[in-house]
Amino acid sequence: MTIVNKLARKELIDMVPYQSARRLFASSSATEGKVWLNANEASGSGNYQISSTSINRYPDFQPEKLISAYSQYSEVSAENLLATRGADEGIELIIRTFCTAYQDSIIICPPTYGMYAISAENHGADIIKVPLNETMSLDLAGLQAQVGKAKVVFLCSPGNPTGNLLSQQEIKTALELFAESAIVVVDEAYIEFSPEQTVASWLKTYPHLVVLRTLSKAFALAGLRCGFTLANKEVITMLSKVIAPYPISAPVADIASEALAKPGLGQMNQRVLETNTLRAHLATWLAKQSWCSEVFSSDANFILFRCQNNELKDFIFNCLVENDILIRDQSKQQNLENCLRISIGSERELSLLQQTITQSFTNNYAAKATAETLSQEN
Numbered sequence: 334m335t336i337v338n339k340l341a342r343k344e345l346i347d348m349v350p351y352q353s354a355r356r357l358f359a360s361s362s363a364t365e366g367k368v369w370l371n372a373n374e375a376s377g378s379g380n381y382q383i384s385s386t387s388i389n390r391y392p393d394f395q396p397e398k399l400i401s402a403y404s405q406y407s408e409v410s411a412e413n414l415l416a417t418r419g420a421d422e423g424i425e426l427i428i429r430t431f432c433t434a435y436q437d438s439i440i441i442c443p444p445t446y447g448m449y450a451i452s453a454e455n456h457g458a459d460i461i462k463v464p465l466n467e468t469m470s471l472d473l474a475g476l477q478a479q480v481g482k483a484k485v486v487f488l489c490s491p492g493n494p495t496g497n498l499l500s501q502q503e504i505k506t507a508l509e510l511f512a513e514s515a516i517v518v519v520d521e522a523y524i525e526f527s528p529e530q531t532v533a534s535w536l537k538t539y540p541h542l543v544v545l546r547t548l549s550k551a552f553a554l555a556g557l558r559c560g561f562t563l564a565n566k567e568v569i570t571m572l573s574k575v576i577a578p579y580p581i582s583a584p585v586a587d588i589a590s591e592a593l594a595k596p597g598l599g600q601m602n603q604r605v606l607e608t609n610t611l612r613a614h615l616a617t618w619l620a621k622q623s624w625c626s627e628v629f630s631s632d633a634n635f636i637l638f639r640c641q642n643n644e645l646k647d648f649i650f651n652c653l654v655e656n657d658i659l660i661r662d663q664s665k666q667q668n669l670e671n672c673l674r675i676s677i678g679s680e681r682e683l684s685l686l687q688q689t690i691t692q693s694f695t696n697n698y699a700a701k702a703t704a705e706t707l708s709q710e711n
């Protein structure tokens with residue numbers, strides 16, 4: 334046994350880290366030239382100014398310019414905001430703050446975002462699964478049965494990888510079920526694609542509500558690592574005890590503040606409109622394909638669809654990989670057999686994807702027909 338294996342926490346030795354889209358493909362040859370439709374990133378990058386004049390100083394714990402810009406954008410008071418290194422750090426902080434290791438549990442509703450379980454596992458919190466029902470809405474009876482058994486409940490709306498919003502009514506019911514016993518997190522990483530559906534204004538009514546936001550998706554800043562936790566002041570105070578002392582570096586604060594200023598918000602809104610249009614076109618195209626058995630409705634910057642069978646699912650995934658187009662296989666998730674997810678990239682990227690699939694099917698059938706002819710001739 335190596336010294337590291339001897340000393341490390343036992344459960345980490347066999348633990349598999351989050352298989353991010355980057356990790357899955359990063360090392361495979363050059364990343365340039367590839368079409369990345371696997372991580373729900375935006376397709377184009379902005380152009381930002383950063384200043385290095387005070388880079389010799391530690392940044393503010395919570396850069397004021399950034400918090401005030403996000404407060405204005407979100408219509409949530411500054412005291413109810415915590416800027417984090419992506420929404421992922423918000424997830425981790427909530428678990429570390431509310432769950433005692435090897436004692437407390439979280440509830441997740443699969444199919445859902447993978448980091449809730451990874452962060453829980455990492456921290457030694459147990460995971461209770463209450464799967465979404467067939468229409469990808471909450472199983473409220475299933476949740477009710479778990480009241481009192483978990484400290485944190487993670488809801489994702491719009492859901493990843495499902496794409497659909499949870500109805501405000503079912504979120505409200507979940508909040509009421511857990512009013513006495515758990516923090517209810519509503520992960521709104523994709524809320525900019527249907528902003529009227531946010532529950533951020535409910536923070537005043539529900540002291541146990543936490544809303545997660547990010548600049549990684551609609552704001553096209555996944556590389557920046559900047560997210561926000563929106564919550565009751567008491568929750569923010571508690572999370573602030575756990576977070577690192579300087580979570581937001583000065584260049585991050587500069588860029589994020591610029592993205593949240595008026596022109597940045599205008600570009601974000603434009604990007605959302607374009608994405609929603611491209612998504613509708615792709616959904617229509619997918620629904621017409623013979624190999625596609627189901628297209629899930631999406632309120633986000635990606636589409637989940639189901640293939641007729643596993644063989645077709647692999648064929649589509651692999652023909653795209655061979656042509657340097659990367660999408661995400663979601664077929665291992667609960668109830669998502671044969672499902673793939675495509676991020677809404679640029680118009681060019683999506684038409685390349687459609688052409689590639691069409692061409693690969695044509696070639697494959699031509700090859701099969703030739704093989705049959707040859708075997709008949711022999």
Ligand SMILES: *Cc1c(COP(=O)(O)O)cnc(C)c1O
Pocket residue numbers: 373418419420421422446489492493520522546547548549555558559560
């Ligand atoms: C992408 C994503 C996140 C993480 O966002 P970061 O801010 O990049 O850490 C959180 N939740 C969901 C549902 C996501 O899809």
